[in-house]
Each structure stands twice: as structure tokens, then as C-alpha cells.
Amino acid sequence: MSRTSIGRDIPDSAGDLGKLSPFAGAWARAEGVSAPRKLLSAGRPTKVLSGIDEAVRRSGLESGMTVSFHHHFREGDFVVNLVLDAIARAGIRDLTLAPSSLTSVHAPLVAHCRSGVIRRICTSGLRGKLADEISRGLLEEAVLIHSHGGRARALREGSISVDVAFLGAPACDAYGNACGSSGKSACGSLGYARVDARYAKSVIVLTDCIADYPALPASIGQELVDWVVPMDAVGDPKGIGIGATRISRDPRELLIARKALAAIDATGAIRDGFSFQTGTGGASLAVIRYLRELMLARGIKATFCLGGITSQVARMLEEGLVGTILDVQSFDADAARSMAVNPRHIEIDAVTYADPGCPGAAVNMLDFVVLSALEVDMDFNVNVITGSDGVIRGASGGHSDTAAGAALSVVVAPLVRARTATLVDRVETIVTPGESVDILVTDRGTAVNPRRPDVSAALKAAGVEVRDIGELRELARSITGDADPVEYGKRVVALVEYRDGTIIDAIREVK
Amino acid sequence: MDILKPAVAGTLESCDAAVTVEPRPAGSLPLLELVVESSEGRFAAKVGVAARAALAELGVTRAKVTVRDRSALDCTIRARVLAACLRGAEPACGAEPVAKAAAPWEALK
Amino acid sequence: MIATLRRTMLFAPGNNPALIKDPQIYGPDSIIFDLEDSVSPAEKDAARLLVFCAMKSLDYGRIEKAVRVNGMDTPWIRDDVEAMVRAGADLIRLPKAECARDLVALEAMVEAAEVACGRPVGEVRLMAALEGPLAVLNAYEIATSTRRLVGIALSAEDFVTSMKTSRSADGVELFEARGRIVLAARAAGVMAIDTVFTDLSDEEGLLREARLIKQMGFDGKSVINPAQIPIVNGVFEPTADEVRKARRVVAAAAEAEARGVGVISLDGKMIDKPIVERAARVLDLARASGAKVGEEER
CATH class of the missing domain: 3.40.1080.10 (Glutaconate Coenzyme A-transferase)
Structure with missing residues (x-):
């Protein structure tokens, strides 16, 4: 027999259930149930942090881990660069960067690759200066290029295991219900980010619009989100896509x-x-x-x-x-x-x-x-x-x-x-x-x-x-x-993964 | 044909080429200097061949020629080199914009 | 090659390599390489060389290659004509034609160039663009000026300015000019080509204008953007019913000829020669629109 914290006696074990744990207080095991949610004041959890630096600190991110992002803000994205800057400030290195895609606004990542903050990249796309530098051998490790479906498979199967997902959201309530179609940086669907939210070990939503709770239905639900970080702006609406896409006149x-x-x-x-x-x-x-x-x-x-x-x-x-x-x-x-x-x-x-x-x-x-x-x-x-x-x-x-x-x-x-x-x-x-x-x-x-x-x-x-x-x-x-x-070097700078996980081609360094 | 003054033809728009010709001072070698700068590096050699062929058509043997190529087709390279040379073949003084050296049409294939 | 239909004549600015490299892909009946208004005076030489080199080396397929040269009163016309005849132009379109004399003078230049480069004399055709009130009044004399002349075209921008008016949606300011031009063209047995429609964003307006000029009797229209081609060609495309009727008329005429009968009849009615001609034109237009005008259905 063992005794609960309220003083009831319960058996030590019971048939198929095996060893039993006696109740020890309503919040006694909160950490075990939903670590690392530590801010449990007066039973009213708040997930809202002061900023990106605190988010990096609280996320449990360490050198050598994998971080992910989404590309729903396209050429207007602020999140990836700001978070990587904070990660660099925290002295974390040798990361695998696994965003759903990267665009030409991510040129500042070149410096983080040079300094060793980023060791490896898995992405669907690469453009601009970062892409140029990678083609010229910026990273020791080959970039893995995957399809959107292939990335979803890799996250689901665990062949890409994300330690911390930093997911920008145009709107999110204080408890982590994130939505893509409202707010000043509205980008619509968060379809790629939803996979990260489901499979990452730790999920941080960054937003420039804190909505009233409960902001449901949500693209990413509160049950998946560890922390919420307010920002001035998650992106530039011009780059995200304003108004209507015009049909070509060409x-x-x-x-x-x-x-x-x-x-x-x-x-x-x-x-x-x-x-x-x-x-x-x-x-x-x-x-x-x-x-x-x-x-x-x-x-x-x-x-x-x-x-x-x-x-x-x-x-x-x-x-x-x-x-x-x-x-x-x-x-x-x-x-x-x-x-x-x-x-x-x-x-x-x-x-x-x-x-x-x-x-x-x-x-x-x-x-x-x-x-x-x-x-x-x-x-x-x-x-x-x-x-x-x-x-x-x-x-x-x-x-x-x-x-x-x-x-x-x-x-x-x-x-x-x-x-x-x-x-x-x-x-x-x-x-x-x-x-x-x-x-x-x-x-x-x-x-x-x-x-x-x-x-x-x-x-x-x-x-x-x-x-x-x-x-x-x-x-x-x-x-x-x-x-x-084209004059290629011997070194492989990127591998193109087919959607099923096999490698369909290798991209070599350009001289 | 002698290049007597600096001249330009063409633009830096896509599919075009900007060609500059300059007189070559007596005694400088090589007599014909051709510089090709191309936005499509895999065609730079072909651009050079097309430019040299156009120079040969007009019998230009002494000049500095710069081709800044923006992925132009060979016929465009030819046209721009011919135009620059004909413009550069006019004497510098008293040249009116329209009074350029007449193209020797019968010699152009 | 010489076009038998000119529903659309597409202008391609002569000094723009990107726009002259393959305009034929849009399926106009003629390409007009422009050495005139789209080219500044300082670039006339470069444009002429560019069009020359392009025509010499690029394959424009089975589409009429026309050139709009500079006007007869400019210092560029001689070089333009010599270069373009040598380059293999099928047709020279003269802007600002005022009277028959302009065309006669142009013909002499063209013939000299044909002889000089060994092309058969008479191979290069001419078209005149009428841009002023006097030109329009002289439409018939221009249309009958030379045997090389295959059509007269209206060029409305200068015309409306001379007329102290401007262009409007319904085109009332062009009504008289269009009427005279199409009348003169028909009397002379040459084509009548309408002016360009400049508002590229107004597809409805273009469609209205194309319907109007087709109904007036024009053969086609000059266009400034490839996106206008399917709209104008669409207006000239006969309906399935028209094609069916035309096919029966042509078949009846062929049958009458085969039997050596002078009178053509269909469904018990006598068919006049003009009806047969119209039917043949309907089938030409249908073929050009990609329809199968099958012999097998006769």
C-alpha cells in the first residue's frame, strides 16, 4: 500500500496496470506531463515570453540541435533572420537549419554559416546570395533539398527530428492558438508550419498580433505550442504578398x-x-x-x-x-x-x-x-x-x-x-x-x-x-x-531528395 | 575599315548587347583587342566568335572592341558590332547624328 | 511569303532584339518590323542593321515579313529600302503616303534594290499607310498606283490630330476615313487594313472595334501587342454554320464546273458568282483559324 498526498491508501500495483503511482498534488507532476512549461503561476498558465532571446533560452535549444521554420511569409519573412541572430547571441552552434523553404531575404544567414552557428541546412528552396554562396561551397555539409511532401514525410517519420520549431504567426492568442488569415501580416494558410508544430519537440510561436483567447479555430492549436513570443512585426506585408496576384501580361x-x-x-x-x-x-x-x-x-x-x-x-x-x-x-x-x-x-x-x-x-x-x-x-x-x-x-x-x-x-x-x-x-x-x-x-x-x-x-x-x-x-x-x-568542382554542395527519401541527384560546387 | 572615334551601339536590356569600339593607337598590340563580358557565361565564347566575324565583314583589323552581352542571339551581336563600327568609322568632327557611314549592304550576307 | 489573309499585322519595334526575335509564335498573318515611329532618329542605323541581321539569320516560318520603313521625305528611306529588300522582306509598308507619286517613287527604289541583289523584279509587295486627310482623299489613286500595291492601311493617330479631334470609343471621328479607305480598296481590288488599338488593357474595346471594322469590310487590323491577335483573329473566324454553308456552296460550284454547267445551283436555288467568292473567303478564314475544312466532307 502507498498513500496519496491527501491521505488515501491505494495498492502498489494492480494486475495489468502494474505499478501504480499515488497522487501527489494537482501540479506535482506538471513538469513531467508538459515540460518545459514552467510558468504555472496560480494555475493560470501563461506562455507569453518577453522576446526572442528569452524564447531561445527557454526552448532548451543546445548546440548541435535542429531548428525549423516555415516560409509562409516568403520574401517578407523577418522571423528566420531575427531568431538566428538571437541563437548566435546565445552562443549556440552547429545547428541543423530545417525550414520548409528559404528565400532571398535570408541572405544574412551566410554570416551564420561562416561563423559555425549553422552547420547544415535542409530546405525545399534556396535563392539569392545564400544560394550563390552555397553553390560556391559555403557549407562543409551538403544541403538537403526536399519536396514539400518529402519534408512532411521526413518530419512524420522522424528522419528530420526538429528540436525547436520557431513558427511565425500573423495572429496568436496568449495560449498558443495560432492563425494565418488575420492580423497585419496575414499570410493565409499555415499548412507547412502545422507539420512542424505537430512533430517538433518544442514549439514556439512568434506573432505581431496577440488575439483574444480562444482564437479558434486555429491553424496551430494550443495543445501543440509551448511558448508565445510577441514581436513588432513577423514580416513585411509587401514581401508576404499584398492584394491579388496579377495574371501575367507577358x-x-x-x-x-x-x-x-x-x-x-x-x-x-x-x-x-x-x-x-x-x-x-x-x-x-x-x-x-x-x-x-x-x-x-x-x-x-x-x-x-x-x-x-x-x-x-x-x-x-x-x-x-x-x-x-x-x-x-x-x-x-x-x-x-x-x-x-x-x-x-x-x-x-x-x-x-x-x-x-x-x-x-x-x-x-x-x-x-x-x-x-x-x-x-x-x-x-x-x-x-x-x-x-x-x-x-x-x-x-x-x-x-x-x-x-x-x-x-x-x-x-x-x-x-x-x-x-x-x-x-x-x-x-x-x-x-x-x-x-x-x-x-x-x-x-x-x-x-x-x-x-x-x-x-x-x-x-x-x-x-x-x-x-x-x-x-x-x-x-x-x-x-x-x-x-558548366564547370563544376568535385564537391557536392547539395543533395536533391526525391519525395520518398531516395536521392535523385547531387548538385556540385560551381567554380 | 578604320575606327576613327569611340562609338557605342546596343543596350544592356535582356537579349541585347552593348558594343563599344575605340580607335587603337598606332603601335599598340594586339591590333584588334576584343573583350567579351557576358551575362550568360556559357555562351561567352560564341559571342566572341560572332563579334569577330562581324568585324571581319567590315574589314576592321585595328580597334578595341568591348561586347557587354545580355544573352543576345548571334544575329544581334552581329548587328550591334556592325552598327558600332559604322558609327566609329565616321570622323569625329562635324559628324551629325544621322550622317553615319553608310552600311555596305552589298557586302553583307 | 506573301500573305493571302491579313487579319492581323503585328508591329515589332525594330531596335528591340527581345521583340523581334520570334513574333511569329503569336500567329499574326504578317509581322511588321518597324523602323519608323518606334525608333528614335539616333538609332535608325542600328535598328536597320538589327532587322537586317535578324531577317537574314532567323527563321520566321511561313509568315509574311513586312517592314515599315521611314517616310519618303526622310533621309533614311533609301537605306531602309535597300537593306530590307536585300534582307528578304516580303512587303514594304510606307508610312505617311500622300499620293500615288510617293508609291511610284518607292517602287523605283524597290525595283533598283531587287535588281541589285538579284531578287525577281516585282517580288516585293507594297502597302501604303494613310495618315492625313489628303492621303485619305487620295485613297483610290494610291490604291491603284502600282501593281505591287496589295493594300492600304489607316493610321489613325496622326489622322485624328490633323482632323483637330481625338480618338473616341465608338470611333465616330474615323468613320469617314474608314469608309473611304475600304471603298477605295475594294474598288482597286486591294486589301483594307484598319489602324491599331492602343489601349492594351481594354480588351472589350478592341473586340468592339474589330467587330466594327470587319462589318465595314476591312480585311484586318494592325496590332501592337501579341495579346491582341487572338481577339482580332477570333472576330474574323467564321462560325461553324457559316463554314458548313460555305463548304456546300464551294462544293456545288466545283461540281457545276466538273460537269461543264454554267449555272450553279444548290437546294434548287441559283447561286451567283459573288456568293461563291464569299464562300471561298469564309473557308480561307476558317482554315487560318485552325478549323479543318475537310475535302472529305464534300
Whole structure:
């Protein structure tokens, strides 16, 4: 027998339950239940800290650990740089930086890589000065480039184990209910951050808008959040995306978009009840404009639109042309607003979006996806991560996830950009394998992957001119001439992970 | 064709090239100095070949020529080199903007 | 090649390498490389060389290559004509044509250039852009000035200024000029091409104007942005019903000819020659719009 703190006698053990612990006071084991939540004054927990420095201190972060961030603030993000500065001030080193992606605003991280604060990076994308420096060998350890679905898988499986997630939120209550679609820095969906919140050992939400409790429904719930840090601003609305994304006025992109839609339509994919996703990039976004016109003319509706969401798709939801939006990332303020007001504009996390190992990735339900490319080769392999000079300047994103999942995947690109051929003999880096690309639409013609004779036949039957990819390649060559090869060094500066965790390509140092 | 004064043609817009020609003082070597600076390094050698071919068309053998390439096609490099040379072939004094050396069309293929 | 249809003639600024490298991808019936208004006086030489080199080395496919040269009263016209004829231009479009004499003088220059570079004499066609009140009054004499002339075009910006007015949405200020031009063109048996529509953001306005000039009888329109091409071409695209009727008319005419019968009849009605001509044009337009005008359905 043992005695509780209130004086009742209970048995030491009981059958299958085994050894029993006697009650010892209401808060006696609070630390054990929810460490490190130590600020339990008078039973009313407060998670609000004084600032980032205190958050770093309280997070339990130590040298050699892994920290994560999200990229929902895109080019407007303040959080990553400010937190890394605080981490550096705390004398912590040798970190693995595992954000969902990085953009050109993260150039200041170069100094933290040089000084040893950051030892390794796992990310979907890299741009700007940081990307340039990494391509020139900034880090000893190779950067791991993963897809959005691949990252979700890695977090879920634990192959990336995040010790502390620093997650910026446009609004959050004092108890940690964080929301993306209100506040001055509204970014809409927090779909990537939700995975970090679920799987990180410690979760810190940074916000520039403390909302009244309970701020529910929330993107990230109080049950996942350890600390809340008020900031002056989590990001610059200009970089996050103000107003509505404008459809391109570039006639070349509009031409490609029209051709892409004609090719998709020829396959029969645009029928009542279809589903779709369009990637970023002028031509793929412009497809939405022509798709909407076609749907209005035919009087048909889509059941859902997936992925990164823009104002155009939000408008189609409001017009009744799209039944449901599954939003993992909102690209502009209008899309963010739509998520706040439209019950059928639904925020989903990256696991639900594209995790190849989970039993319910939404990409598998897509009828078609339209994707951009930096380079495409004769085998339809796609590069969206390195430029033609071999330097990293892009993001894997959901490219390989949606290309693999969608019933029809269409890649759109101009055949030649200035003097740089987009269609090449061999892409500098493979992100999406050609086997999951069905159609390439360029301004100079459309080619169908030989693996899809059915698609080729459908296009021809509908009067869409289909050109052989080799013929298109020769046309590109006749315009540009052959480029001299990129001079790479031996050292591997980044590894491109396919969504299933295998390595699909290695990016070498550029001299 | 002799380059008598400094001249420029073209722009630094994408797909264009800015070409500068300058007279080469007597006695300086090499007679023809060509500098190529290209935004698309993998084509820099080809830009140089196209520029030299254009210089040869006009028989320019003594000049300093600078090509700042912004991913121009070969035909654009050719046009800008020809234009810069024809402009530079005019005497410096009393030259009006429109009175440039006439292009020898019959010699251009 | 010489176009048989000119629904859209796309201007490409002659000194801009990015805009002249591949305008044919947008599917205009003609590309007009511009050496005139889009090029400043100091850059005339550079633009001429750029268009020359581009035409010599780039493949523009089966699309008419036109050049808008500088006016007859400028110091650039001789070089423009010599360079462009040598470069392989299919058509020279003369701005600010005032009277038949301008075209006759231009023809002499073109012919000299053809002879000098060994092109067949007469290969290069001409088009005149009418930009002032006198030009419009002289429309018929211009349209009949030379056998090379294939069309007359309205250029409205200068015209409305001369007329002491400005352009408006319904185009009432151009009504007389358009009417005279299309009338003169038809009387002379050449094409009538309408002026550009400059407000790129107003697709509705462009559509209205394209419908208006098509109904007036124009063959097409000059355009300044590739995004305008599908809109204008769309206006000239015959409906499925028009194509079906036209196909039956043409088939009936062919059958009558095959049987050596002078009178063509369809569904018990006699068909006049103009109806056959109109039907043939409908089928041309349909083919250009990508429709299959199958022989098999005859």
C-alpha cells in the first residue's frame, strides 16, 4: 500500500496496470506531463515570453540541435533572420537549419554559416546570395533539398527530428492558438508550419498580433505550442504578398497558357467535377484565367483546387466554379482573406497535401497539374532548382509531389529564355523524374512523353499539334547554339531528395 | 575599315548587347583587342566568335572592341558590332547624328 | 511569303532584339518590323542593321515579313529600302503616303534594290499607310498606283490630330476615313487594313472595334501587342454554320464546273458568282483559324 498526498491508501500495483503511482498534488507532476512549461503561476498558465532571446533560452535549444521554420511569409519573412541572430547571441552552434523553404531575404544567414552557428541546412528552396554562396561551397555539409511532401514525410517519420520549431504567426492568442488569415501580416494558410508544430519537440510561436483567447479555430492549436513570443512585426506585408496576384501580361506566358489549356482540354480532363492545381510562375498561373473562361462557357465546375492558392482561385470559389479549395499555402492577401471567410476554403497541412508515405495525400486526387520549369530534358526530367549556370536558385516545392500524384502533369516553359534553352539534352539537376511528366508545352510547340501514347493520341485527335521532343530540342539548338558546359568542382554542395527519401541527384560546387 | 572615334551601339536590356569600339593607337598590340563580358557565361565564347566575324565583314583589323552581352542571339551581336563600327568609322568632327557611314549592304550576307 | 489573309499585322519595334526575335509564335498573318515611329532618329542605323541581321539569320516560318520603313521625305528611306529588300522582306509598308507619286517613287527604289541583289523584279509587295486627310482623299489613286500595291492601311493617330479631334470609343471621328479607305480598296481590288488599338488593357474595346471594322469590310487590323491577335483573329473566324454553308456552296460550284454547267445551283436555288467568292473567303478564314475544312466532307 502507498498513500496519496491527501491521505488515501491505494495498492502498489494492480494486475495489468502494474505499478501504480499515488497522487501527489494537482501540479506535482506538471513538469513531467508538459515540460518545459514552467510558468504555472496560480494555475493560470501563461506562455507569453518577453522576446526572442528569452524564447531561445527557454526552448532548451543546445548546440548541435535542429531548428525549423516555415516560409509562409516568403520574401517578407523577418522571423528566420531575427531568431538566428538571437541563437548566435546565445552562443549556440552547429545547428541543423530545417525550414520548409528559404528565400532571398535570408541572405544574412551566410554570416551564420561562416561563423559555425549553422552547420547544415535542409530546405525545399534556396535563392539569392545564400544560394550563390552555397553553390560556391559555403557549407562543409551538403544541403538537403526536399519536396514539400518529402519534408512532411521526413518530419512524420522522424528522419528530420526538429528540436525547436520557431513558427511565425500573423495572429496568436496568449495560449498558443495560432492563425494565418488575420492580423497585419496575414499570410493565409499555415499548412507547412502545422507539420512542424505537430512533430517538433518544442514549439514556439512568434506573432505581431496577440488575439483574444480562444482564437479558434486555429491553424496551430494550443495543445501543440509551448511558448508565445510577441514581436513588432513577423514580416513585411509587401514581401508576404499584398492584394491579388496579377495574371501575367507577358504575351509569351499568355500564349503558353492558352496552348497548355488546349492540350489539357484535348485529353478530356476538363469536364464537370474535375480537379486541378497550378504551380507558381507566370504561364502556369495564367492557365487559370483561360480555364475560368472555358468553364464559364461550358457551364462546368471543378470539385476542388489544391496547393498554393491565389486570388483567381478564391474568386472561382466565390463564383461557384470551384467547390472546395484545399490550401497549403496562400499566395496573396485575397487568398488569405478568402480562407478566413469561406467555409469551403480549407487549410490543409503538408502531410495531407503531399506526404508520399501517408495514406491520404491530396495530390493523388488531382486530375491535372500545371507546373513551371527552369529546364526540361529529352527524357522529360525537370530541373526547378539550379539555373543553367549550375547555381542554385529555386525550389523543389511541390513539383515532384504533384507531378507524381496528378493523373496528368503538364510542364510549361518558353523553349528559349533570352539565349538560354529551356529544353536541353540533359538538365543540370533533376528534381522531378521524366516518368511523372506527361506533356511539355512551350511557346514553340507541345511534346508528349512517349510513355503516354494515350495522351498523344488524344491531342492529335483533337487537332492539337504534337511535336517530337527531339525536334523541339533541335529548334532550340538552332536558335541558341550549343552552350559550353558548366564547370563544376568535385564537391557536392547539395543533395536533391526525391519525395520518398531516395536521392535523385547531387548538385556540385560551381567554380 | 578604320575606327576613327569611340562609338557605342546596343543596350544592356535582356537579349541585347552593348558594343563599344575605340580607335587603337598606332603601335599598340594586339591590333584588334576584343573583350567579351557576358551575362550568360556559357555562351561567352560564341559571342566572341560572332563579334569577330562581324568585324571581319567590315574589314576592321585595328580597334578595341568591348561586347557587354545580355544573352543576345548571334544575329544581334552581329548587328550591334556592325552598327558600332559604322558609327566609329565616321570622323569625329562635324559628324551629325544621322550622317553615319553608310552600311555596305552589298557586302553583307 | 506573301500573305493571302491579313487579319492581323503585328508591329515589332525594330531596335528591340527581345521583340523581334520570334513574333511569329503569336500567329499574326504578317509581322511588321518597324523602323519608323518606334525608333528614335539616333538609332535608325542600328535598328536597320538589327532587322537586317535578324531577317537574314532567323527563321520566321511561313509568315509574311513586312517592314515599315521611314517616310519618303526622310533621309533614311533609301537605306531602309535597300537593306530590307536585300534582307528578304516580303512587303514594304510606307508610312505617311500622300499620293500615288510617293508609291511610284518607292517602287523605283524597290525595283533598283531587287535588281541589285538579284531578287525577281516585282517580288516585293507594297502597302501604303494613310495618315492625313489628303492621303485619305487620295485613297483610290494610291490604291491603284502600282501593281505591287496589295493594300492600304489607316493610321489613325496622326489622322485624328490633323482632323483637330481625338480618338473616341465608338470611333465616330474615323468613320469617314474608314469608309473611304475600304471603298477605295475594294474598288482597286486591294486589301483594307484598319489602324491599331492602343489601349492594351481594354480588351472589350478592341473586340468592339474589330467587330466594327470587319462589318465595314476591312480585311484586318494592325496590332501592337501579341495579346491582341487572338481577339482580332477570333472576330474574323467564321462560325461553324457559316463554314458548313460555305463548304456546300464551294462544293456545288466545283461540281457545276466538273460537269461543264454554267449555272450553279444548290437546294434548287441559283447561286451567283459573288456568293461563291464569299464562300471561298469564309473557308480561307476558317482554315487560318485552325478549323479543318475537310475535302472529305464534300
